[in-house]
Amino acid sequence: MYLSSSRSTPLGRASGATRRVAANVVMLGLVSLLTDISSEMVSSVLPLYYTSVLGLSMLQTGFLDGLFNGASVFLRLAGAHLADRFRARKPVAVAGYALSALCKLGLPAAGASLAGLSTVLAVDRSGKGLRTAPRDALISLSSTPETQGRAFGVHRMMDTAGAFCGPLAAFALLSVVATAYDAVFVASFCVAVLGVLVLLLFVRDRREPAAPGRPAVTLGAGLGLLRDAAFRRTCLFVTLLETATISDAFVYLTLQRQDDLAARWFPLLALGTAAPYLLLSLPLGALADRVGPWRLYLGGHLCFLLVLALLAGSHSGPLALVLVLGLHGTFYAATDAPLMAHAARLLPDHARTSGFAVMQSLQALGMFASSLLFGLAYRLQGPHWTLAAFGTGLLACLTVAAVLTKRGSA
Amino acid sequence: MTDTPETPLITRGRLTAFAAAFVLLAALGIGYGVHAAHRQDVLTHQGPGAAPAAQDLDLTGATGEILFRDTEPGPGYGFLATVRRSDPAGPRTVGRTSCERVYAAAGTVVCLSTEYGAIPSHHVRILDSTLGQLREIDLGAGAPNRARISADGRMASWTVFTSGDSYAANTFSTRTSILDVRTGALTPTLEDFDVLKDGKPYRPVDRNFWGVTFASDDNTFYATMSPISTGKTYLVRGDLAQHRLTVLRENVECPSLSPDGTRIAFKKRVSGSTTNPWRLAVLDLADNRETLLAETRSVDDQAAWLDDSTVAYALPAAQRTGSDLWTVPADGTGAPALLLHGGFSPAPLTTGKQ
Numbered sequence: 062m063y064l065s066s067s068r069s070t071p072l073g074r075a076s077g078a079t080r081r082v083a084a085n086v087v088m089l090g091l092v093s094l095l096t097d098i099s100s101e102m103v104s105s106v107l108p109l110y111y112t113s114v115l116g117l118s119m120l121q122t123g124f125l126d127g128l129f130n131g132a133s134v135f136l137r138l139a140g141a142h143l144a145d146r147f148r149a150r151k152p153v154a155v156a157g158y159a160l161s162a163l164c165k166l167g168l169p170a171a172g173a174s175l176a177g178l179s180t181v182l183a184v185d186r187s188g189k190g191l192r193t194a195p196r197d198a199l200i201s202l203s204s205t206p207e208t209q210g211r212a213f214g215v216h217r218m219m220d221t222a223g224a225f226c227g228p229l230a231a232f233a234l235l236s237v238v239a240t241a242y243d244a245v246f247v248a249s250f251c252v253a254v255l256g257v258l259v260l261l262l263f264v265r266d267r268r269e270p271a272a273p274g275r276p277a278v279t280l281g282a283g284l285g286l287l288r289d290a291a292f293r294r295t296c297l298f299v300t301l302l303e304t305a306t307i308s309d310a311f312v313y314l315t316l317q318r319q320d321d322l323a324a325r326w327f328p329l330l331a332l333g334t335a336a337p338y339l340l341l342s343l344p345l346g347a348l349a350d351r352v353g354p355w356r357l358y359l360g361g362h363l364c365f366l367l368v369l370a371l372l373a374g375s376h377s378g379p380l381a382l383v384l385v386l387g388l389h390g391t392f393y394a395a396t397d398a399p400l401m402a403h404a405a406r407l408l409p410d411h412a413r414t415s416g417f418a419v420m421q422s423l424q425a426l427g428m429f430a431s432s433l434l435f436g437l438a439y440r441l442q443g444p445h446w447t448l449a450a451f452g453t454g455l456l457a458c459l460t461v462a463a464v465l466t467k468r469g470s471a
Numbered sequence: 472m473t474d475t476p477e478t479p480l481i482t483r484g485r486l487t488a489f490a491a492a493f494v495l496l497a498a499l500g501i502g503y504g505v506h507a508a509h510r511q512d513v514l515t516h517q518g519p520g521a522a523p524a525a526q527d528l529d530l531t532g533a534t535g536e537i538l539f540r541d542t543e544p545g546p547g548y549g550f551l552a553t554v555r556r557s558d559p560a561g562p563r564t565v566g567r568t569s570c571e572r573v574y575a576a577a578g579t580v581v582c583l584s585t586e587y588g589a590i591p592s593h594h595v596r597i598l599d600s601t602l603g604q605l606r607e608i609d610l611g612a613g614a615p616n617r618a619r620i621s622a623d624g625r626m627a628s629w630t631v632f633t634s635g636d637s638y639a640a641n642t643f644s645t646r647t648s649i650l651d652v653r654t655g656a657l658t659p660t661l662e663d664f665d666v667l668k669d670g671k672p673y674r675p676v677d678r679n680f681w682g683v684t685f686a687s688d689d690n691t692f693y694a695t696m697s698p699i700s701t702g703k704t705y706l707v708r709g710d711l712a713q714h715r716l717t718v719l720r721e722n723v724e725c726p727s728l729s730p731d732g733t734r735i736a737f738k739k740r741v742s743g744s745t746t747n748p749w750r751l752a753v754l755d756l757a758d759n760r761e762t763l764l765a766e767t768r769s770v771d772d773q774a775a776w777l778d779d780s781t782v783a784y785a786l787p788a789a790q791r792t793g794s795d796l797w798t799v800p801a802d803g804t805g806a807p808a809l810l811l812h813g814g815f816s817p818a819p820l821t822t823g824k825q
Contacts (some may be wrong), residue, residue, distance in 0.1 A: 084481070108632070109614055142472070229589045234504065236587030241507035251500040260494050262485045314676065317644060321659055325611025326645055329590065439676035440698075449677075 065311075069248040085203035086212045088198040088263045089196055090219030095256030096158060097220055100185075100215070101227025102249040103165060106235060108371050110242045133190040134422045141417050141418030143196040148413055150195035150202075150435045151266035157192025158260055161185050162253035201405040201413055202267040209405045213398035214346015225332060267410075292407045294354075296423050298462040299400065303427025305455035306365050307435050309334065312372070312389060315444065320377040330386065335392030336437035342398060343392075349399035355466060359401060361395025364388045366452060371450035475610065482497070494673050504777070513544075520545020520813060521552070521565045528553060528566035529630040530575065531600040533820040537777070538575050541565050542793030543813030551582070551602070556819070557813045561797075564677055568602050572615065572816045574775070577624030579605075579652055581746065583615040583640075595629050605652065617773050621685035622730065622821065625653050628692070629681035645679040647694060649711060658711065661694065668706070682725035682773050683709075686732055691721075693726040693735060706737070706754075723754065727775040729801070730821075733757060736764075736774040736782045736801060751784065762803040775817050776801070781816040783810055 110461075144153040164185040173178030204212035230246050238244040287293045309331065317324040336375075349357045368388045371381060401417070408416035438447040520543030528551060530538065537559065540651040547565035550625050551573055554563045571581035577602035585593050589752070593610040595618075611680040613631035618629050627650045649658040663755050666673045675698035683694045690711045696718065697704045706723035707716040724738040739752040739761070747769040764782070774782040785794040796810040796817050 232587065232591050233589040236589075236591070238504050238508040239511040239791075240587065241504075241511045244504040244507035247503040248500040251496040254496055255493065258489055263490050265480050311676070314644060316659075317646075318662055323662065325613065329611040333776055344475065436676050438515055440674060443674060444676075 065193045075136045082208065082212050082215045083203040084263075085461040086200050086215055087137045087219075088217045088259060089200055089203075092158065092256045092260045092264065093216060093220040093374050094223035095194070095252050095259065096161065097223025098227040098230060099165060099223075099249045099253035099256065100161065101224050102231035102234075102252070103168065105228035106231050106242060106245055106327075124347070127425075128201075133187045134425065137185050137194060137413070137418050140191040141198075142415040144198065144414040148411075150267065151260070153414075154192045154195040154199065155192070155257065155260055156196070157188045158253070159186030159314065162250060162257055164188065165246055165250035170366070174239050179185055193421060194414045197216070197401055197417045198414040199264065200268060201263075201401070201417075204412060206241040206406065207350055209402035210346040210349030210399055212324065212346070213401045214343040214394075215404055217346070217394070217398045218339055218342035220462070221335050221342060225339055226331075228307045239309055247420045253397065261291045266415055284419065286408065286412055286419060289407065292404070292416065294466060295404060295407060298458065298466070299420060300423045300427040301458045302362060302455070302462070303424050304434070305451060305458050306362070306392075306431065307369070307451055308428060308432050311432070311435050312368065312385070313459055315372045315448070316382065316385060318444070319372075319375045320382055322377075322379060323382055332388035334393065337387050338397075339390075341391055341394035345394045346398040349402050351371060354399035354403035355401040359459055359463055359466075361392050361399065362455060364392035364395060366394065366455055366459075369452040369455065371449050373445055385432075433435045473558060483569050501623050513545055516546060516549075517546045518544025520547050521563055522546040523567050525552050525567045526566075526604045527568055530578065530580070530820055533600075535812075537796075538573060538580075538781070538818045538820055539811075540570055540573055540812040540816045541797060541813065542543065544787075544793070548793075552575060552814070553820070554811060563811075566602065568598070570596075570816075572618050573622050574618045574816070574817070574818045576622050576821055578619050579624035580625065581618045581620050581627045581629060581630060583618055585614065591721075592665040593631070595627075595648075595650075597650065597701045606650070606655070608648075608650070608657070617647075617682045617725065618816075619683055619685065619727075619773070620818075621689055624688065625651065626685050626689050626692075627652055628685070630681040630683070632660045632681070645681045647680040647683055649683065650690070659741055661709070661716065664716045666716045666718065668695065668705075671716065672697050680707075684726050684728040684735070684773075686728060693728060695724045695726065704734070704740070720754070720759070725775060726748070727774045729753075729779055731779050734801065737775065738770060738772075739763070751799065752780065753803070754781075764799050764801065764803055765805050766797065766799045766807040768807075775819065777819045778816075783819075785815045785817070788812065 095315045127183070140157070143148040164181050167181035168178065171181050200212050200216050201209060234245055234248055235242070287296060313323070313327065313330045316330065317327050323330060345357065365388070368385055371385050371388070405413065405417060405419055433450065435447060438450060473751065481592045482556045507818040521545065530553070533553070533618050535556050537556055538553050539572045540552060541547045541550050543562065549569045550565050551568045551570055552563045552565040555561060566781040568582065569584065571585050571644050572583045574581050580595040580600075580602065582598055583593070584596060585591060590680060593613060595608045595615060596604055596651060597606040599605055602784060613727050615629050616628040616632050618628070628647065631647055632645050641744055647661050650656070660676070667677070677699045679697050679699055681695050685692045692709045692711065694707055694709060696707045696716065704724045705718045706720040706726055707718050709716045722740050723735070724740070727736045729736070735756060735758055737752055737754060738749040740748055741750045742748055746820065749769045749771060751766050751770050751774060753764060754760070755762075768786060770784050772784040774784045777783050777798060780801050781798050782797055783798045786797055788795045793813055794815045795812050796814040797807050798810050799805065799807040
C-alpha cells in the first residue's frame with residue numbers, strides 16, 4: 062500500500078492529504094533494517110568471539126574506543142558536502158553501506174590479529190558515519206514538510222526492528238552451526254549485501270534541477286549553516302542536552318550494579334530499550350508533526366530525567382528495571398525522529414545533508430564529553446552525586462532551551 | 472543515476488534482479504553455514520578421543536588425579552575427564568558431565584555450563600564428589616570464564632564476562648561472585664565492596680573484578696581488579712566478612728594461591744603487543760619478589776597449582792582445535808612440559824587435608 066504513493070506527486074513526495082509515508086522512506090527503512098540486522102548480528106557475538114575463540118581480553122580493545130573518532134567525523138562532513146554539491150545523496154549512502162558490508166567479510170579475514178580487527182571495526186564505523194547524513198537527507202527530501210516526523214518515525218522504527226532481531230538471529234544461528242563464528246559473519250555479510258541492493262535498486266535519489274538563483278554549494282557551506290541563528294541555537298542545545306544525558310553504557314552499568322536481574326541479563330538490556338523505541342517511534346514521530354518536533358524533543362528529555370531519578374534512587378526489582386528501560390526507549394522514540402524533523406525544517410534542501418552531518422557530529426561530540434564527565438565525576442564523587450549532577454544539568458539545559466526557543470520553534 | 476521522478480522505480484526487471492540476488496545470497500549464507508557446521512563437527516566430535524563411560528565420574532576420595540575438560544576430538548569432547556597425575560598421557564576416564572570450565576577441591580566441584588540458543592544461557596553448577604548437583608545458579612546471559620574452589624571445598628567463586636557492543640557505545644563488564652557452599656550464603660558481586668588503594672577509597676565507575684583465589688581461612692581471597700578505561704590491572708586482597716578489598720600491586724591478573732599459601736602465580740602483562748601480551752609469573756607474598764616462569768608463550772589462563780612447586784595451565788593446541796595442558800616449575804627454573812593433549816581447565820584432586 063505504501064509503494065503506490067511515490068508516483069502520486071511530481072517530486073515523488075507523499076501527498077500530505079493521505080498522510081502516507083513515501084515509498085522511498087519505506088525502502089530506506091528496509092535498507093536500515095537489513096543493515097542493522099547484519100551489524101547487530103556481528104556486534105552481539107563479537108565479545109564471545111574475542112574471548113572464546115581468539116582468547117583476547119576486552120581490556121585490549123579500549124573502553125572509549127568507538128565513541129568518538131576524528132577520522133570518522135571528517136569523513137561524515139566531507140561525504141555530506143559531496144552529496145549536497147553534486148546532489149548525489151544516494152551514491153554517498155551506497156558507498157557507506159557497501160563499505161560496512163565488506164567489513165563483515167573482513168572479520169574472519171582479520172583472524173586473531175587485534176590490529177586487523179580494530180581496523181575492520183573502524184572502517185565499519187566510518188561507513189556508518191558516511192551514510193547516515195545522506196540517508197537522512199533522502200528521507201527528509203522524500204517527504205512533505207508536514208510529514209517529516211512521521212517519515213523519520215517509520216524509518217527509525219524499521220531501523221530499530223533490525224537492531225532488535227540481529228542479536229537473536231545471531232545466537233540462534235550460532236547454536237545451529239555449533240559455534241562456528243565465521244558462519245555468522247558470512248550470514249551477516251549476505252544480509253548487508255541485500256540491504257545495499259535494496260538501496261541500489263529501489264531507492265530514488267533526489268535530483269532536483271539546479272535552480273538558477275540558488276546559492277552555490279561550497280566547502281564552507283556546511284559550517285556556514287551555523288550562521289543561521291535558529292540552526293545554530295538548535296545545534297547548541299542539542300550538544301548541551303547530549304552532554305547532560307548519560308550514554309547507554311553507563312545507564313546499563315548503573316542498572317546492573319544495583320539490580321541482580323539486570324546484571325544477569327546485562328547483554329540483553331539494549332533489547333529492553335529497543336522494544337519501546339521500536340513500538341513508539343512511529344506514533345511519536347507522527348505526534349511531532351502535530352505538536353511541533355522541537356517541543357516533543359525537549360519533552361522527551363523528561364523521560365530521561367525520570368531514568369536518572371530512578372537510577373539515583375537505587376530502585377531494584379523487575380518493576381524498576383522495566384520502568385527504566387521503558388522510559389529509556391521512550392526517550393529515544395520521542396527525541397530521535399523529532400529532532401531530525403525539526404532540523405529538516407531549518408535546513409534548505411540543497412544543504413540538508415551537510416546540516417544533518419554537522420548536527421550529528423556535534424551530537425557525537427556531546428556524547429563523548431558526557432562519557433568523560435560521567436567517568437570523572439563517578440570516580441571523584443560516587444554514583445549518587447554524579448546522577449544528581451547530571452539530572453540537575455539536564456533540567457537546567459531543558460529549562461533554558463524551552464525558554465529561549467519558545468518563540469519560533471514550537 | 473539515470474532515474475527521473477517520472478519513471479517508476481519498482482519495475483519487474485528490478486524485482487527480478489533482486490529476487491535472483493536474494494536466492495544467490497541465501498544459498499551462499501546457508502551453504503557456508505552447513506559447511507562450517509560440518510567442519511566444526513569434524514574438529515570436535517570425529518576423532519580418536521575416548522568415549523564417555525557408562526557411569527559418570529566418581530571423585531570420592533580421589534587423590535593423585537587431575538580433573539579437566541576433555542577437548543580431544545571425539546565422542547567425549549566437552550565432558551569432564553580424569554587422568555592419573557603419574558601417567559597423564561595414559562588412558563583418561565571420560566564422564567558424562569559437560570562443562571565449559573571446571574575446578575574442584577576436597578570433593579566440591581564448580582562447573583560452568585553454557586546452553587546455546589536464540590538467547591544463550593549460562594549456569595554455575597556446584598557438584599559433589601559423585602557429580603550430583605548441590606546447587607545451580609542462573610547466570611543469565613553472561614558467559615562465565617573463571618572458576619575456583621577453596622582448598623577445603625567450602626568456598627566457590629566464578630567470574631562472568633559480559634559485554635555488549637553497539638553503535639551507541641562499547642560496554643564491558645565482569646562480575647565476580649562468591650558462594651559459601653556450606654552455608655549457602657551468596658555474595659553476588661564484589662563491586663559494592665569498599666576498595667582501598669594507597670590507604671584511600673577508590674571507586675572508578677568502570678572497575679571490574681575477575682579471577683578469585685581463596686586462602687585457607689575461607690575469608691581471605693585474592694582477585695584482579697581493573698578500571699577498564701585505564702587499561703591497568705591490580706592485585707587486590709579481599710576480606711569477605713568485612714566486604715573490603717585492598718590494592719596490593721599493579722599488573723597482576725588471574726592470581727592463583729599456592730597450596731602452602733606463600734606465593735601467587737599470575738598472568739603478568741609483559742608487552743603491549745596483542746600476539747604475546749602475557750607471561751606466567753610467581754609473586755612471593757613474604758618479600759614481594761616476582762619471578763617470571765620458564766614458559767615464554769603467552770598464557771591467558773588462571774594457573775592451577777598441581778603441588779607446591781608446579782603450576783598447570785592451558786594453551787591453544789598447535790594445528791588443531793581445542794587446547795593442551797602444560798606444566799612448568801613454579802620457581803622460574805626448568806622448562807615447560809606437555810601434561811596432556813586435548814584438555815582444558817585443569818584441577819588437581821585433593822582431599823583437602825594438606
